[in-house]
Each structure stands twice: as C-alpha cells, then as structure tokens.
Amino acid sequence: MIPIKYNVRNLRVRWATTLMTVLGTGAVVWCSCILFGMVEGLQHSLKVSGDPLDLIVLRKGADAETTSGIDKKTADEMSTLDGIARDERGLPLIAGELLSIPVVQRANGTRTNLIVRGIQPASRALRPDFKITEGRDLELGRGECIVPKLLAGRFKGANIGGVIRCGDRESYRVVGIFTAGGSSAESEIWVDEKDLSRALNRESSVSCIQLRAVSPEALGRLKKTISSNDQFKLDPLSEVDYFAKQTQSSIFLQVFGTVIAVLLTIGALFSAANTMFAAVSSRTREIGTMRALGFSRSDVLISFMSESLLLCMLGGAVGLLATIPLSALTFGTLSSDTFSELTVNFRLGPTVMIIAVGMTAVMGLFGGLFPAIRAVRLDVISALREL
Amino acid sequence: MKFLVYIFRNARRNPIRSLLTVGSVSVCLFLSMILASFLTVNDEVNSSVKIYNRVVTMSSQGLGGKVPVARVAEVAAMDGVVAASPFSWYGGSVGNERMPFAQFGVDPSQIFTIMDELSVPPDQLEAWKKDRAGCVIGAKLASDRKLKIGDPLPLKGTIYPFDLDLTVRAIYDGPSNRDLRMCMFNWDYLDEGLKKSSMAGAAGNAGIIYLKCKDPAAMAMLSEKIDKAYTNSDMPTKTQTEEAFGKMFAEYFGNLKDLILAVGVAVVFSLVCVAGNAMAMAMRERTTEVAVLKAIGFSKGLVCFIVLSEAIIVAGIGGLVGAIGAKFFFDFVDIAPYTAGFLPFFYVPWSTALVGMAASLAIGLVSGLIPAILAANLSVIKGLRKVV
Numbered sequence: 001m002i003p004i005k006y007n008v009r010n011l012r013v014r015w016a017t018t019l020m021t022v023l024g025t026g027a028v029v030w031c032s033c034i035l036f037g038m039v040e041g042l043q044h045s046l047k048v049s050g051d052p053l054d055l056i057v058l059r060k061g062a063d064a065e066t067t068s069g070i071d072k073k074t075a076d077e078m079s080t081l082d083g084i085a086r087d088e089r090g091l092p093l094i095a096g097e098l099l100s101i102p103v104v105q106r107a108n109g110t111r112t113n114l115i116v117r118g119i120q121p122a123s124r125a126l127r128p129d130f131k132i133t134e135g136r137d138l139e140l141g142r143g144e145c146i147v148p149k150l151l152a153g154r155f156k157g158a159n160i161g162g163v164i165r166c167g168d169r170e171s172y173r174v175v176g177i178f179t180a181g182g183s184s185a186e187s188e189i190w191v192d193e194k195d196l197s198r199a200l201n202r203e204s205s206v207s208c209i210q211l212r213a214v215s216p217e218a219l220g221r222l223k224k225t226i227s228s229n230d231q232f233k234l235d236p237l238s239e240v241d242y243f244a245k246q247t248q249s250s251i252f253l254q255v256f257g258t259v260i261a262v263l264l265t266i267g268a269l270f271s272a273a274n275t276m277f278a279a280v281s282s283r284t285r286e287i288g289t290m291r292a293l294g295f296s297r298s299d300v301l302i303s304f305m306s307e308s309l310l311l312c313m314l315g316g317a318v319g320l321l322a323t324i325p326l327s328a329l330t331f332g333t334l335s336s337d338t339f340s341e342l343t344v345n346f347r348l349g350p351t352v353m354i355i356a357v358g359m360t361a362v363m364g365l366f367g368g369l370f371p372a373i374r375a376v377r378l379d380v381i382s383a384l385r386e387l
Numbered sequence: 388m389k390f391l392v393y394i395f396r397n398a399r400r401n402p403i404r405s406l407l408t409v410g411s412v413s414v415c416l417f418l419s420m421i422l423a424s425f426l427t428v429n430d431e432v433n434s435s436v437k438i439y440n441r442v443v444t445m446s447s448q449g450l451g452g453k454v455p456v457a458r459v460a461e462v463a464a465m466d467g468v469v470a471a472s473p474f475s476w477y478g479g480s481v482g483n484e485r486m487p488f489a490q491f492g493v494d495p496s497q498i499f500t501i502m503d504e505l506s507v508p509p510d511q512l513e514a515w516k517k518d519r520a521g522c523v524i525g526a527k528l529a530s531d532r533k534l535k536i537g538d539p540l541p542l543k544g545t546i547y548p549f550d551l552d553l554t555v556r557a558i559y560d561g562p563s564n565r566d567l568r569m570c571m572f573n574w575d576y577l578d579e580g581l582k583k584s585s586m587a588g589a590a591g592n593a594g595i596i597y598l599k600c601k602d603p604a605a606m607a608m609l610s611e612k613i614d615k616a617y618t619n620s621d622m623p624t625k626t627q628t629e630e631a632f633g634k635m636f637a638e639y640f641g642n643l644k645d646l647i648l649a650v651g652v653a654v655v656f657s658l659v660c661v662a663g664n665a666m667a668m669a670m671r672e673r674t675t676e677v678a679v680l681k682a683i684g685f686s687k688g689l690v691c692f693i694v695l696s697e698a699i700i701v702a703g704i705g706g707l708v709g710a711i712g713a714k715f716f717f718d719f720v721d722i723a724p725y726t727a728g729f730l731p732f733f734y735v736p737w738s739t740a741l742v743g744m745a746a747s748l749a750i751g752l753v754s755g756l757i758p759a760i761l762a763a764n765l766s767v768i769k770g771l772r773k774v775v
Contacts, residue, residue: 016667017664017667017668020660020661020663020664020667021660021661021664023656023657023660024657024658024660024661024664025657026657027653027654027656027657027660028653028654028657030653031650031653031654031657034646034649034650034653035650038646059548059585060548061543061544061545061548061550062545062546062548063480063485063545064545066451067478067545067546069548069586071585100448100451101449101450101451102448102449102451102452103448103449106641110638110641111635111638112638112639112641113449113450113451113639166448167447167448167449167452168447168448168623233548233585252726252729260418260421260422260650263414263415263417263418264415264418264654266414267410267411267412267414267415267418267654267657267658267661268411268657268661270407270408270410270411270414270661271407271408271411271657271660271661271664271665273407274404274407274408274411274661274664274665274668275664275668277403277404277407278404278668282672331641331642331643331645331646332641332642333640333641333642333643334639334640334641334643336486336729339450341639341641
C-alpha cells in the first residue's frame with residue numbers, strides 16, 4: 001500500500017492547482033446544496049402541517065383551501081357532531097376558516113398574492129406548536145392581525161405596530177408575531193374571521209373547516225358522517241393526506257433540482273479528471289519508480305483514486321462550510337396550489353449533506369478513475385526512462 | 388491573425404485536457420441556459436406582447452377579486468377600444484391530473500379579434516361559436532394529448548363546484564412564444580353552471596377583462612379612464628398593459644430569481660477556477676517553450692496575447708457547445724409537456740444564448756489572465772534552464 005501521506009503531500013506541493021480545483025468543486029457543491037436545501041424546505045413546510053387526528057373539510061371537488069367554499073350554517077352544524085376533540089375549557093376543536101388571497105406589497109416593493117386567513121379561536125390549537133413569540137395575540141373584531149416569524153419584515157408593514165394593506169380597502173394592524181412549528185401556517189397572515197368576512201362581504205360562508213378528532217376511530221366515523229351526507233357535499237380529508245397531495249406539486253421542482261445537480265456534478269467531474277490527468281502525467285517517473293520498488297498495479301490505482309477522492313472531498317467540505325450561513329435564510333416563492341406566496345426556510349439537513357458528500361465522492365471516484373487507469377498502464381521501463 | 392494556427396495547435400497539444408475543459412464549460416453553460424431561460428423566456432414573452440396593444444382589467448383586490456361581467460360591454464364601448472372579452476380562469480382538473488393546462492371562459496365572438504396573433508380556421512371558429520359547450524384548444528395541447536375536432540374534453544371543477552362537458556370544436560395556432568396549450572370556452576356556459584350551483588352568488592364574474600386598443604398611445608389613457616370609472620364602485624379595478632400584467636406574474640415567483648442568480652454566479656466562478664487551472668497546467672508544461680519564444684524575440688504583449696487567446700478559444704468552444712447547443716436542443720425538444728403544467732412553453736431565447744456565449748468568452752479571458760501574466764514575465768534564463 002502506498003501511504004496516503006504521499007497523496008496529501010502531493011496535494012500540498014501543487015497547492016495552486018489543488019486550491020483551484022477545491023474552489024471549483026466547492027462552488028458546485030454549494031450550488032447543489034442551495035437547490036436541494038430549497039426543495040427540502042419546500043417539502044418540509046408542506047409536510048409538517050398535518051396532525052394525524054386532524055381533518056380538513058373542503059367543498060367536494062375543491063383541491064385546495066383557497067378554492068373551497070362552505071356554507072356557514074353547515075359549518076355551525078358540524079360542530080355538534082360526535083367525536084370532535086375538546087380543549088381544556090371544554091370547547092370543541094373545530095374552526096371554520098375564511099381565506100382570501102389579496103395582492104400585498106413585499107418590503108422590496110414588488111407585489112404578490114398572500115394568504116390572509118380569518119381564524120376562529122380553535123384555529124390556534126389545531127396548528128402544531130402555535131406560539132406567540134413577540135407581542136400579543138389578536139383580539140376579535142378590532143382589525144388586528146398576527147404574522148408568522150418567517151414572514152415578518154418580508155412584507156410592507158409586517159412588523160409589530162405596522163399596518164399590512166391588502167388591496168385598496170383592507171388593512172390590518174400587526175400586534176403579534178407567531179410560529180407554528182414550520183407548518184404552512186407560517187406563510188399566512190392571521191386575522192379574525194369576522195373582520196375578514198365583513199371586509200370581503202362573505203358573511204355567509206367559510207373556506208374550509210379544520211377539526212380534530214378524539215381518536216383514530218372517531219376520525220374514521222367523522223369522515224364517514226361528513227362525506228355521506230348528501231346535503232353537505234363536503235369532502236373530509238385527513239390533514240396528512242391533504243398536505244401529501246400538495247407536496248406532489250413540488251415534485252417537478254425536485255426533478256428539476258436533481259437534473260441540475262447531476263449536470264453540475266458532471267461538470268465538476270471533468271475538472272477533477274483534468275487535475276488528476278495532469279497529476280499522473282507530471283509524475284510518470286515517480287509512478288515508474290514506485291512500480292520498480294515493488295508496489296503492485298492495484299496499489300498505484302488505489303493511490304491515485306484516493307488522491308482524487310481526497311481532492312474532491314476537500315472541495316465538498318469547502319462547499320458545505322459555505323452553506324452554513326444559508327441555513328438562516330428564508331425565501332418566498334409562489335405555491336402552485338394556492339397561487340400565493342409560500343415562505344420557506346432553507347433546510348440543509350442530513351439528507352442534503354449526505355447528497356452533497358455523495359456527489360463529491362462520485363466526482364472523486366469517476367474523475368480519478370481514468371487518470372488512475374492510465375497510471376497503472378504505464379510501462380515501467382519507459383516510465384523510468386521518461387525525462 | 389497569423390498566430391491563429393499556432394494557438395489552435397497549442398490548444399490541441401493535450402487533447403484530453405482541452406476536451407475536459409470544453410466539456411466542463413459546455414455542461415455547466417448548458418445548465419445555466421436552462422436556469423437563465425426560466426427567467427428570460429418570461430421577460431421576452433412579456434415584452435413581445437407590446438405590439439398587440441392589449442390592456443388587462445382586473446379587480447384591485449387581486450386575481451381572486453370580482454369584475455362584474457356588465458363591465459365588459461361598458462369598457463368595450465369606450466373610445467379607442469377594438470374589442471373586449473371576459474377571461475375567467477376555470478382551473479379544473481382532467482381526470483386525476485390537477486390543472487394540467489390553462490382554461491378560460493371567454494367571449495367566442497371577440498377573443499380572436501383581441502388575440503389576433505392566434506389563428507383559427509374560419510369554419511372551426513363558426514362551429515365553436517354555435518356550440519355553447521364547445522371549446523377551442525391550442526395546437527400544442529392538441530398534439531400533446533392527441534385531441535381532434537369533435538373529441539370530448541371533460542373538465543372537473545376545483546374552484547367551481549361543477550364540471551364542464553366540453554367538446555373540442557376548434558384548434559388555434561400561433562407564434563411559438565405564445566401559449567399554445569390553452570383551452571378556451573364560452574364564458575356564458577361557465578356562468579350558467581355557476582347560477583345553478585351552490586355558488587350562485589359568485590355568478591356574473593368576468594374574472595379579468597382582456598381589451599384590445601386601437602393604438603399604443605391610447606393604452607395609458609384608457610387604463611386610467613377605466614379605473615377612474617370604478618374607483619367609487621363596490622368593486623374597484625386595476626387596469627394595466629398586458630406587459631405589466633405579465634410582469635406581475637414574474638414578481639410572484641419572488642426569491643426564485645435571486646436563487647437562480649446565485650447558482651449562476653457560483654457556476655461561473657467554478658468555471659473560472661476549472662478553466663484557469665487547465666490553462667495554468669498547460670503553461671507549466673510549456674515553460675521552456677515560452678522561454679524560447681521570448682528568446683527569439685516575441686514581446687511580452689505577444690506572449691500574453693497568445694496565452695489569452697488559447698484560453699478564450701478553449702472556453703469559447705465550450706460556450707458554443709453549451710449555450711448555442713442548448714438553444715438548438717430546446718428548439719427541437721419541447722420539455723413543456725413534462726412539467727405538469729408548470730411551464731406552458733420553454734425555449735432558450737437568442738439573447739440568453741448569446742449572453743451565455745459572451746460569458747464563456749469572459750470566463751476564458753479571466754481564467755487565462757494569471758497564466759498569461761506569468762508567462763509574459765517569465766525569466767528567459769530560468770525558463771530555458773528548467774527541466775520539465
């Protein structure tokens with residue numbers, strides 16, 4: 001076995017070449033981390049939204065909360081159904097919520113659609129880890145709103161004491177900042193349902209009903225009761241299924257991200273191969289000497305492959321280090337399901353790291369393979385004779 | 388110019404290295420073209436609609452708001468307006484596919500006057516006008532789904548609580564940078580269904596209004612006039628040119644643009660490293676030769692020029708393959724059908740391809756800079772003495 005020290009020294013001696021290759025592959029790994037971190041973040045925000053006991057009731061045929069609509073009377077009737085969980089004060093955990101997607105100005109002056117959700121008291125308990133982190137909760141009927149932490153500062157007026165303007169007529173005073181366990185609620189502004197229905201002139205209907213069952217059996221029963229009632233024409237979906245369906249729309253982005261990452265990897269692979277070819281040709285005599293000393297072909301092969309792997313891994317490490325500041329970043333983009341802004345946190349979790357490390361390993365192995373084979377094939381005598 | 392042959396020979400001296408560099412540059416540029424076109428196709432399509440003098444009226448509440456259908460006739464009667472039509476988003480699913488293409492309720496007698504860059508055979512247009520439940524679809528949609536005239540195209544309502552039983556009555560065609568994957572049907576048919584459904588209160592909504600103006604000068608004034616007429620109504624409007632309307636959609640994508648830009652910058656940086664490295668290696672091997680060149684009287688500037696040209700040529704070939712190649716690749720391969728409705732069309736605009744080409748030349752220039760300076764300043768004595 002040729003000691004790995006030999007390869008480390010080689011990389012150090014040719015430090016300029018090494019540095020360039022490391023920076024080049026590092027940039028590539030960084031790009032891939034951005035892409036996958038983005039896709040991961042997108043999927044995460046849609047995935048964590050569901051509690052297994054939660055039901056989300058939409059109008060039959062509607063496939064997103066934003067496009068659904070339910071008669072308010074029906075919604076009131078549903079709160080008397082059996083099997084709905086209750087909070088510590090004995091109130092049923094069911095909330096009829098109204099959604100609107102007005103055009104709202106971002107802090108940078110551009111505009112987008114943003115979900116404004118009119119909530120009822122139970123809405124809070126129905127979201128995972130709902131917490132007011134700053135300021136206070138909104139009071140009913142006073143035109144107040146609370147905004148998620150991710151979204152604070154991203155929109156004009158989205159800070160405590162600020163006023164968020166929706167279209168020409170509506171505006172809400174921000175009184176608090178909340179978090180909701182990274183769920184999709186963190187892309188929405190919450191206002192009182194009565195305030196919103198008055199502003200929209202939609203006092204007789206809600207968009208959807210959220211509720212929690214006491215047990216899995218009760219969940220099944222509730223589902224059956226609601227869907228079998230022909231008068232209601234409603235479609236109860238478990239929240240988990242609902243959000244799983246929404247995640248499907250991010251599949252395209254995932255495929256897109258993967259294609260780009262693969263292309264990038266191929267690009268970087270060429271550069272690693274380039275470096276290694278140069279390393280082999282400049283060390284022809286050394287290789288001849290090593291073979292003459294009795295190192296076998298496979299020793300030489302392994303040595304060059306490990307040098308290439310080491311080189312790329314260094315690049316990968318640099319790329320990964322450069323992604324650290326990104327994990328605090330959030331970005332906003334359009335959700336194709338609700339046609340409104342979706343605020344997402346980058347997620348550079350273990351999956352992304354593993355993919356990045358895997359990529360560098362592939363670069364190193366395939367990039368080093370052909371140069372290493374060339375090194376192995378060298379004829380000892382002529383290699384030694386080489387000037 | 389007389390050194391061109393020498394420069395080319397140098398570039399071919401180590402074919403594997405040059406090929407790998409070219410490969411690296413072209414693969415990465417190909418990818419950058421996909422990313423960049425994502426952004427520029429939108430811009431190009433938006434600015435290309437200028438010539439059609441169209442204006443869009445929507446609710447000031449956003450696309451979810453309501454524009455009463457009575458206003459279509461009102462604005463159509465205004466001075467300088469050629470035609471107006473409601474343009475109501477239906478957004479239904481087909482079978483189990485959710486919203487695979489855009490679907491709109493329109494006025495059949497007006498819509499092709501407004502979108503006069505789209506063409507429909509007159510007999511098909513007549514057939515569509517006669518059939519309330521008929522629809523007209525784009526030529527690309529027809530070929531994607533193998534739809535012919537007379538085929539049923541049932542849409543399942545997701546926003547609306549009822550389905551539409553449409554029949555294909557006409558197929559439109561048009562320039563390749565127009566959405567040739569739309570389905571348009573009679574707005575009245577949509578409204579009738581709505582009146583009978585549980586959402587009867589939502590009937591009478593035009594969605595947005597598409598207007599064609601007589602000349603470009605009238606557009607700004609007309610927009611102002613329309614908005615002014617409804618400022619004090621229940622449902623104020625916002626009217627803007629079709630270009631501005633399209634830009635609004637681009638804004639919706641938010642930070643996606645910044646992300647793509649960040650990736651693009653990183654790719655270019657990585658390429659500078661890769662190409663610079665290759666060039667540096669090439670020069671290291673040729674130290675003696677460069678010293679000979681200088682010894683026989685080549686000036687510093689000339690040596691510099693030769694090295695830089697080689698770097699630019701190698702990177703440029705990569706750019707040619709990657710950027711211009713991507714242009715032609717996506718002209719032949721239409722990836723739009725595989726994006727599940729995400730992109731109605733995709734191509735690489737010439738402007739983007741040329742920017743990519745220019746970027747590759749710049750990459751060559753920057754990457755060759757340090758090796759060129761080193762070569763130019765090489766001490767002849769040291770260079771000649773060096774044993775490679």
